[in-house]
Amino acid sequence: MKSDPTFLRDLHVGAEFDAQLCMNCGTCTALCPLGIELMPRKLFRRALLGDREGVLGQKDTIYSCLLCRLCEANCPAGVHIAENVRTLRVALNRELFGLAEA
Amino acid sequence: MPIPIDSTLGMLADNLRKRRSALPMGRRTRLAWTKGLGIPRGGETVLYTGQMWQMVPAINAMSRQLAKYENSRFSGVFRLARSVNRFVNLTPFLARTRAKERAVANARLRNVARLLRAAGVTFGYLYEDDLYAGTLAHDEGLDQGFARHARFVYSVLKAHGVQRVITVDPHTTNMLRTVYPKLIPGYALEVRSYLEVLAESTLPTPRPVDKSVTLHDSCVYARSEGVLEQPRKLLTGGGVRLSEPELSGKLTFCCGGPLETLFPGRSGEIARARVEQLRRASPNIVTACPLCFANLSRAAPDQVDVRDISDYLTEAYVPAEA
Incomplete structure (x- = not known):
């Protein structure tokens, strides 16, 4: 894994990215209607470590999130999970799809 | 191949920028529901549909198309479609709607207008300027285009002198009440869902609806x-017997709707799982969101009846001649 500190800095620009509050308890993963094991806690960990390629390589996972907030309603750390996933989408739209201005 | 995310989101962004909607529709389609209702134009308090119910037939049509293309070798056609859509609105060609579905969607909006009138609420309508709120662009992270659109929608509302908005669906409520204020300095608009307005109003004595149902809460x-008690109060006040499903209220389970654009297969799986949870409580499912209605009704087997809450409320509270 290659760590790129600028990736995390970019995520914070104009966004409410608070994934650092995650305690990695796994409640979100257990409750997710999609049952995607990677999402969202491991994905956030990659983002917090500046693993740009690791995050950008998970586009299907990131766009699969329903933003239904069932995880968020039960998160003991009060992480704004849906908004964090949305922030990752903003990053993917910018870095992978050239949709920054869209 | 899966549905290409870049082309699909690109089309959405192009539509929002050029045509101010996710699925741009003609004036006649958007306004057909108003025919004969005589709703005054404008006013300080307006009913705001955000075009969501009007989009349901197009969403259904698009969903039927996308299901064919997902994981087929033709999914590359989306790249071509995005290029063409920049110049010609492809929505009417890609989403050929059914007359019956249009009639159902229009009836729901007429229900809402008649319910508000029965409750003595005075309201106008913006007709051509009842614009889509931009939910899909927001959710997919198209933030610049969404912010531009939100500012435009707000400027239109303010140009009409609107002070209060009565919304019909949860997504438009959420955009206008919770998301827009974070983007627009000095935002001043009172936004209430029609369910909140009705729950606080004096409704006519109901003709009790003799039916057992289960309510699917919109996420x-x-x-x-926080719209949880209002639909329950209105339904039970109208004589409807309510059974809660295994996941309800703040712990409700998604209908799968948010995935129908990019992952229609998974969207259908979640909808079928939710229908199964609901039917264990009752085969009569009530929704309070056009997208939940669209997704759950497509997934429901014949013996399960999915209806919008406004159908039951109209039956209970709107006098026959209104």
Whole structure:
């Protein structure tokens, strides 16, 4: 894994990215209607470590999130999970799809 | 191949920028529901549909198309479609709607207008300027285009002198009440869902609806907007017997709707799982969101009846001649 500190800095620009509050308890993963094991806690960990390629390589996972907030309603750390996933989408739209201005 | 995310989101962004909607529709389609209702134009308090119910037939049509293309070798056609859509609105060609579905969607909006009138609420309508709120662009992270659109929608509302908005669906409620104020300095608009307005109003004595149903809470109403008690109060007040499903209220389970654009297969799986949870409580499912209605009704087997809450409320509270 290659760590790129600028990736995390970019995520914070104009966004409410608070994934650092995650305690990695796994409640979100257990409750997710999609049952995607990677999402969202491991994905956030990659983002917090500046693993740009690791995050950008998970586009299907990131766009699969329903933003239904069932995880968020039960998160003991009060992480704004849906908004964090949305922030990752903003990053993917910018870095992978050239949709920054869209 | 899966549905290409870049082309699909690109089309959405192009549509929002050029045509101010996710699925741009003609004036006649958007306004057909108003025919004969005589709703005054404009006013300080307006009913605001955000075009969501009007989009349901197009969403259904698009969903039927996308299901064919997902994981087929033709999914590359989306790249071509995005290029063409920049110049010609492809929505009417890609989403050929059915007359019956249009009639159902229009009836729901007429229900809402008649319910508000029965409750003595005075309201106008913006007709051509009843614009889509931009939910899909927001959710997919198209932030610049969404912010531009939100500012435009707000400027239109303010140009009409609107002070209060009565919304019909949870997504438009969420955009106008919770998301727009974070983007627009000095935002001043009172936004209430029609369910909130009705729950606080004096409704006519109901003709009790003799039916047992189960309510599917919309994720957005339940977890973002706190609209939980109002639909229950209105339904039970109208004589409807309510059975709660295994996941309800703040712990409601998604209908799968948010995935129908990019992952229609998974969207259908979640909808079928939710229908199964609901039917264990009752085969009569009530929704309070056009997208939940669209997704759950497509997934429901014949013996399960999915209806919008406004159908039951109209039956209970709107006098026959209104």
